[in-house]
Amino acid sequence: MTNINKKFINNNSISLDYIAGFVHAYGTFTAPLIKGKKKIYINPRFILTENSEYKYHLNLIKKELDNIGNIEENKSSKIIKYTITNLDDLNNKILPIFNKHQVRGNRYYSYLKFKLLIKILKYEYIEYKSDLWLFCILLTTKINPNVSLNKQINYLSLEEQNIIKSNKIPKGINIENLIKLYCPELESIDLLNNKSEVNNSQPLTKEFINGLFDGNGSLSLRLSPIKNNKLGFKVAFKIIQDDLNDHILKELLKFFNNKGSIIKHKTEKNISYLCYNRTELINNIIPNMLNIKNLLNSNIDWYNIKGPNIKLYKLYNFIEICKLLENNNLNDTNILDKVILLIYNTKKNSAGLTYNQFKENLLK
Template identity: 25%
Template sequence: MEKNKIIKITPDWISGFTQSDGSFVINYSTVKNGIPIRPTPVFNLTQSKIDYDLFVEIKNHLGIGRIYNNRNNVTFVVRSIDEIVEVLLPLFDKHPLKGSKLVAYNIFKTVVLMIKDKKHLKLEGIIQIMHLSYFMNKDTSLRTEESKEILENKLKLKYGTLPIINKDCPEIMANLSISSPINLEFVRGLVDGDGSFNVSFATNRRRVSVNFTVVCELSSISVLNELVEFFKCGTVYKLPSKAARYQVQSVDEMLNKIYPKLKGIKFNTIKQNHFEKTIKVAELIKNKGYKTNEDLQTIVELAWDMNKEGRGRKISKSEYLSKFFK
């Protein structure tokens, strides 16, 4: 992240960023005393390590959690029940998530409040918690019925036949249909999380294109459909990887629909730089085109290295230019 960059954190931005890059998880461990299964609620946000300063600002803004670094990523983690109850639940209740992320949050909240009330220290309580939360992130979870059965067998080993519990939990579905439309701050967070602005260069012909995308898990495709309504443009595609993508590829839509909505804000990540360059390229294509070598080189010098310093391109910048500069 750029030094001295102004970072703006708002509740709706956090909600949008969480929609993209956050997760609500109930981890399980085994203990020797009392109920042998112990649930631990965990909230985390994960991004590239270049956004470490942003995560420090998030931590300072919320006043909770811890930050962890590894070679590639930075992660903001909240495990404290009190911090979750006092800070995160009020935030996400007032600034709700959407789609499958809202379902996961409602399950998370239900379990957190059960743990706060010490219900996890009773056999019926831990069984209810496991039933509710074990597969709460169906699209991304690596958990299996076999791994759940291993935990249940630990309970059976101590208590014998397990009691039958009431599996209904209406509070989880509460407010799913009472969701306010997305707003600009939510979109800003969403794009900072899993959005991208790109300039593409065809290598087999003289063609430059711009595109704006936002990706999410397939079970939250409703969020992307809301983007179509918010921007009054774009298309949503289902992807083979249990994901979905919102995409805008038209220069006119980029300039007349996307830019007017986003020009008054600043993204908290490198997406701001990518946004500005993509819009500049769209304006160059619209106003001058790139039929001349001079105009094409202007666009190449502006945008070739904007994402991953050009390492994502199939060929180098010099190789590309040599194809068209005779």
């Protein structure tokens, strides 16, 4: 009997494209300033964070990246952090991977600025307090535009802070030569603009989408009243992004044959790709994610499938419900009980309800 539940980790889905999708969701390319006793250091790093219950999943990713870097767990916050700080590891391992297996849209633009910084730190002689040093600091503020500028540069002198805030390249820097030498992908792109349309050189893949779904995605299943006091089955598939990353959602919409829609949130700086249509999910969206054409009639090998790693159980439960309702309806008590159990197994259940308590609340 198939047992795909919340604790199931799909080991077969960890590919570099999957990792790129998950990094797009939960990863950060950053370069904070560290104040030492005598000078300020630029400290580039790659960070991937996750809930501590998925430590095994993060270790799978670390293994795929040749076990470079370190994983630390904050038991009080229940957060684990995978960090790579070694400049050689960043230059020799991380950059080649993400050059080919790319994060998307504005995250890719941030990555390219991170790449330029790494190359300059690795191959250029940088005199402390020089124009090149100041340019590198300016570059660090452009990698993560959502972080407060004052917070990023508070270690600098007032004069240096004003130079950074002016948002201009220091006079002694030939930025065109640096870009041509170290990051030609940034040619003809405004380096100082926090949001630029940057086209990826690699196509969007289903593996990337599965990683993105594991990070930023959700699949909500519920029962709700319809006409004549009957219950109807409702579904909502969502992938959320901040408003600087609308490009990836446009790519998703195209990948899913323009099924679904893109919605801007009213009260937050977020946007979402959404699909509420059960038929489109069964016939188009999920088949594209799993590379299976006929979900309802296929004998799916769930233990060896190439799909989401963490949230595969959500797709499994949804498909099982659709199979139950293909030739039946919720008026059948036996079918209703099975559907409620599958919905119960999909919920986070932070309240710790038993199945009977959940069912009772649902049918009130």
